[in-house]
Amino acid sequence: MQYSQHASEHRPDPAQEGRTTRAFRPGIAPTLVVLALLPVLIGLGFWQLSRAAEKRTLLAAAEVQRQQDPISIAELERQPPRSYVRVRLQGQLDAEHTALLDNRTRNGQAGVEVLQPFFDRTGHQWLLVNRGWVPWPDRRVPPKIDTPSHDLLLDAWTYVPSASGPSAPLAGWPRLITQVDAPFLWDQLSREGSPLEIRLEPGDAAFDTDWPIVAMPPERHVGYAVQWFALAIALSALYLYLGIRRARETFDHDRHDTD
Template sequence: MLVVLAIGIMAGRWQLGRADQKIILANQISAMAAREQIDLNAKNWTLSETEFRPVRARGRFLPNEVVWLDNRPSLKPQTGQTQSGFYVLMPFLLDGQEKRLVWVNRGWAPRNNQDRLILPSITTPKESVVIEGIALAGPGRVLELGNQPNSQASPRIQQNLDLTYEAGRMVYPQLPFIIRQNDPDEGDGLSRIWPVATTGVDRHYAYAFQWFSLGAAALAFWFTTGFMRYRNQGKSSS
């Protein structure tokens, strides 16, 4: 009983902590988003200077280096159901005398459920463009089994993006964050309806309730069986 009770309490508290983290993150993003937009072409920015801040950048995409991050579901507004898909990550070469790269999460694209190697059709401007978005430490991580994927594979379909790994193989210096692009739909085949940071908070609360209920059930079972055993012993002794 004590083991089950301890597990239930610890797991429930962990779920509540995850919910609190998401709420704090959402508040941080809201506060930083209200600050002045950063021009990434101005200097060599750091993550601490830019995280959660609105940014803009002028340059051109490098479509030959595109990475398709798998297992990124998205909610369809029309049906309310989730659909499997990719985050499309692409390096962006900044204009200027000192060439620098920044990775851009261009948006979400649906996945072919029959063959994951049949990639959705997207368009990429060839000329220099200005993009806007939010600076983030990364595109978010999902569970990954195995070693770092081979960057020479084509197409590059993988679970996560390691900025340190990418910086070691790219020709140009790389900024230590990504841009989550927020530009409106431009007919490029990508969706940029991003989930809010508090997505999943209700699910964490529900899981916490289940774990606490498990602990309470173990305590109630122990008390009930112990009381019945005590009563039966009393009857036997009389």
């Protein structure tokens, strides 16, 4: 009788055994994959959110700058080079040396941006003025560009171009360019000029001047962040599903062997 009671005390609890057998078992390989990918996906999501915040800050700063009254070129020269400063120009365009910034599209239509030297009489300096975008659907026919020959009073804003590499010497005018490099242009023309790009506001001598401040709006960055977070959630859900399914399969297999 005592032996029977002692054996009963050490008999395994079926419920406890079932819980142990059904323990979460995702496997080594899925665990390693999740440990490698999950931090990356979450990190990319937060990086996109930070980029969205940066773009909002940039747009807000640009809007504040462009609400200011325009300053003269002489006053601009006393400031460090920066973008989105409104300026007022007074002088004349150089129609003999036109540069066409290639590979520019608006609403799906191919075209170029027209850049010309401008001598500002108040600052006594050459400026590289971007007059805006014009369509160029047929490359066999040069784009038609009319340039005023009289003195102009223009409002514009500064832009600091980011050159992607050294510019190759080109011959002839007008010439196609793939990046804005004002110092290189002044060197080609043997002139002293500003390193800034001056983008015209809508008005006299301007073409299509609807320039985006940022290439990708904040909303698109948020959309990408949502996609990365969704992938992280999907990966976690798949990991849980595999672990639970393997646990059930192991439990069913062990129970079948016991029976």
